[in-house]
Amino acid sequence: MDYTGLKNNIIDVLKEEQIKLGYRSETVRLYYPLLSLNRFLSTNYDINEMNTALQEFCGEVKEIFGDVTISNVKERFCFTFPPQTSDYVHTNMGNTEFIADFIQTISKHDAKIEEIIQLFQKYSDHVHFEKVTHGEFDYLLYFEDGKPDEFRYCITDEGCHMIYHRFTIDDYQDFGFEP
Numbered sequence: 001m002d003y004t005g006l007k008n009n010i011i012d013v014l015k016e017e018q019i020k021l022g023y024r025s026e027t028v029r030l031y032y033p034l035l036s037l038n039r040f041l042s043t044n045y046d047i048n049e050m051n052t053a054l055q056e057f058c059g060e061v062k063e064i065f066g067d068v069t070i071s072n073v074k075e076r077f078c079f080t081f082p083p084q085t086s087d088y089v090h091t092n093m094g095n096t097e098f099i100a101d102f103i104q105t106i107s108k109h110d111a112k113i114e115e116i117i118q119l120f121q122k123y124s125d126h127v128h129f130e131k132v133t134h135g136e137f138d139y140l141l142y143f144e145d146g147k148p149d150e151f152r153y154c155i156t157d158e159g160c161h162m163i164y165h166r167f168t169i170d171d172y173q174d175f176g177f178e179p
Contacts, residue, residue, distance in 0.1 A: 003057050006040035009168070010079070012149070014089040016166075019100050023090045025083040034075035039170050047075060064088050098123050098148040106155070111162045113139055116155065123148050134177065137165070 013030060037050055045053060051072065058068045066084030070077055105111060105119050116139075120127040126144040137154040151166040154177075167175075 001041060001043075001053060001056065003041070003060050005042075006037065006057065007061060009040060010081075010085075011089055012151075014081075014086065015093050015096055016099055016103075018086070018090060018093070019096060019103050023086065025087050025090075027083060028081045028086055030079045030081070032077050032079065034077065035174065036168070036171055037077060039168075047072065050077070102153075106162045106164055109161055113155065113157065113162070116141065116162070132177070136175070136177070140177075 010030060014028065017028070034045075034047060034050055037054070038044055041053060043049075043053065051070070054070045054077065058070065061068060064085075065088060066082040068082070068085070069080045071080075072078065101119055101122075102116075105115055108115075117127070117129055120129070120141055120143070124143045124145065124147060126147075128140070128142050128144050130140050132138065132140055137156045139155040139157075141153045141155065142151065143149065150169060152169060152172040154165045154167065154172075156163050
């Protein structure tokens with residue numbers, strides 16, 4: 001089975017966390033719903049089948065991530081990564097320039113959406129921007145060609161600061177925001 005998509009998502013999430021909070025060699029927990037895991041693995045597994053596949057995943061990534069443990073409550077899976085995983089991501093972070101610039105920009109007091117759009121445009125000529133009206137968030141931004149990343153950035157203007165959530169394309173569509 002190809003675990004590349006899941007592994008890459010875990011690394012991306014941990015990179016983002018380390019940029020936001022700083023690096024610490026520590027245990028980290030990430031939670032994934034069954035639907036997302038099935039997408040990453042291109043499967044249609046039930047809970048038991050997914051548990052079996054994830055045990056195999058733990059063996060596949062043991063050398064770089066260490067002894068990962070996985071538990072679940074119904075369709076929600078908890079991955080517990082040992083400090084070795086944080087260390088690996090920190091040492092092998094690769095290109096984090098965009099996400100680091102994004103977090104720095106959006107974290108500023110009185111950040112403006114125009115600054116955020118300009119930042120996206122600094123990294124690509126293929127930026128999708130829209131003001132949304134459904135009430136869940138205010139703006140949607142992403143790179144139409146998937147470079148430097150494929151996430152959907154959902155931004156809310158809280159008045160004196162901006163907050164964001166980023167989703168994979170499929171998870172974003174699951175919320176019903178996009179056909």
